[in-house]
Amino acid sequence: RQVLRFYGWFGEPVSDSPLESWRVRRVEVLLYLEDKTVQVTEPPAPNSGIMQGTLVRRHKLPKEGGGFLGLADMAVGQSVKVYGKEVHIVDADAFTREHAAQHGIQLAPAQPCPVSPIEEVLAAKSKPSGAAVPVACPPAAGLSRADPDSPSKFAEALLGREYNSKSLQQFLQHGGEVLRFYVLWDDRQAQFGDRCPTCPALPRPQAEIMEVFEPNSGRTGFPTFLKRGPLPRVAVGGALPGQNRLAADQCYAPGDLRIGATLGVLGRQLYIYDCDDATRKWYTEHLGFAPELLAPIDVSEPAKVLPVPELPPARHGLGIGSPEDTLQNCLRLVPKPPKRDHYRWQTLDTVVLRYEAVLEPAEGRKLINIDRERRFVLSFFMSDQTLSVFEPPQPNTGLPGGKFLERAKVYKPGSKLAWYTEAEMKVGTVLDLHGRRFRLVGADAFTEQFTRERLDGAAAPQ
Known part of the structure; x- marks a missing residue:
């Protein structure tokens, strides 16, 4: 009845969430000494919204290269593969450390466990009133009269005073100018990830990202990856009443977009590899970019070499009919007669x-x-x-x-x-x-x- 207990965590990608792109799952790895079986459980966390408890039932856990996981494979500070999930071991209980020391294995000191982005947001919301608000959402109090969102400006506009809008001026001057780049989001290292080419259009100072559907990609319709609006440098949640809009230095500008750069957009890493001719001309005339800085980068993947199916070795007594007839049993579940000329x-x-x-x-x-x-x-x-x-x-x-x-x-x-x-x-x-x-x-x-x-x-x- 002796059980070794290790504490660890593994990362899990999160899709369709404006507040987080990945999540930390804390687990306990139990090693039963009587039969060398392993069980992975996740302690319940309040308001997690996910199924917790036993993640991997108790059994002998195979490891890469053959064999099964044991005490020698679990060390604090290292990671183990559990059916494709990389579990990082950060600590062990007192009995486990004493048992490992008796067998000549010294476990490293406990290491900190990373915090999920959603946990930081929930911790900020759980603070009592009067506590500091995150910098990404500054309070609306203390606005000067020169600020476009000032209540004084709004009251003067209601009384008939002309309102000089900077955004309206930019729209009238640059409404027809669109800077179009071609970017790539490679998310294949995550579970169910894919390689998605996208096309961001930047009608200054806002941006819109549209997904480009390649032939035979299995996707159709809904190409909008990010609707038109300011392109923030950091991932922020939706605006709440009383909050200001993002400042200019918190959003990407045309000077930040260049071929070969990587942009962090709402937790996604977008790699810029090309732009259209109009964008190259605009960057050359207005920002003085050299032509070699605007040269496209080849991101195409080599053509996949399809494996040639090999016929199984012939066995005496199993072949029925000609070799063409026998081959049909290897090509499909319900064999068909070979086609005749x-x-x-x-x-x-x-x-x-x-x-x-x-x-x-x-x-x-x-x-x-x-x-x-x-x-x-x-x-x-x-x-x-x-x-x-x-x-x-x-x-x-x-x-x-x-x-x-x-x-x-x-x-x-x-x-x-x-x-x-x-x-x-x-x-x-x-x-x-x-x-x-x-x-x-x-x-x-x-x-x-x-x-x-x-x-x-x-x-x-x-």
């Missing part, structure tokens, strides 16, 4: 090429005297590229003659799906038919005429 079958159904063949000795071997006198007729059927071998009976040889090889497709030596075709059917060619070598020494008149008119100097019939 009906055009070839209709046009070349009656065409049979016949050759006279003799046995050829294999490498390093000699033919016996009786095999040197044997003659064969090799018939090649053009409709389905099958062949058969027949041995005419000869008197006083002691051989009965007859069918030597049944009609079938004959595969080339060392190949699984490449068989002999009409391209190899020429006088003088040596064919290896299931370990027996045959040399074609002659052909009948029809075969010579068909070969001369249809095969020599022209493509093989399809």
Whole structure:
């Protein structure tokens, strides 16, 4: 009943949240000494909104490279892989430290556990009234009359005084100017992450980010990644009543956007790799950027090399039908008959090429005297590229003659799906038919005429 207890945490990405992009999950790793099993539990946290308790049930936990996790794999300050999750060990209880010391293992001192961004926001909200408010949300009190959000300005506008809006002036001067950059958000290291190309348009001083859908990406509609508005440098929540708008130094400006830079937008890291020609011209004329600073960066990935499926090794007694029939069991769950070339079958159904063949000795071997006198007729059927071998009976040889090889497709030596075709059917060619070598020494008149008119100097019939 001895159990070693380690304290740790792992990071979890959070999507569709304006307050956090990742979360810290604190866990306890229990190692049972009686059978070396491991259990991972998460202590309940108030108002977490997530399912907690047993995350990994008690069993022997496999580790990378083979074997199972044990005491030697768990050290304070290091991390262990638990089914793809990287759990960082930060502390252990007193019994665990004493047991490890008895076995010659000294555990490091306790380390601090990081705090989730949402915990800092909740801690700030739980403070009593009068406490300091985060800098990202300054109070509205103390506004000067020169501030656009001053109540005095609003009251004067109600009485008929002309209001000189700086934002209206910028809209009239630069309303048609749009700086368009092409950026990339690579989130594949996170769970369910992806590589998303986006296109931010910056109608000064606001910005809008639209997602670019690549062909066959599986996404359609709703391309707005970030609606038009100020582009904050730090992630802030929604504005509350009485809060000011973000100051100019808290938002990105055109001078901050350049090719090769990485922008932090609401917890997402966006990499700028290109811009359009109008943007290059504007940066050259107004900010004096050199052309080499505006050169595009290639972010395309190399083409994926699709693996070539390999046929399983042939086993005696399991193959049913021809190799093409057996292959269908490897390609799909419900096998289908292999497709037949009906055009070839209709046009070349009656065409049979016949050759006279003799046995050829294999490498390093000699033919016996009786095999040197044997003659064969090799018939090649053009409709389905099958062949058969027949041995005419000869008197006083002691051989009965007859069918030597049944009609079938004959595969080339060392190949699984490449068989002999009409391209190899020429006088003088040596064919290896299931370990027996045959040399074609002659052909009948029809075969010579068909070969001369249809095969020599022209493509093989399809």
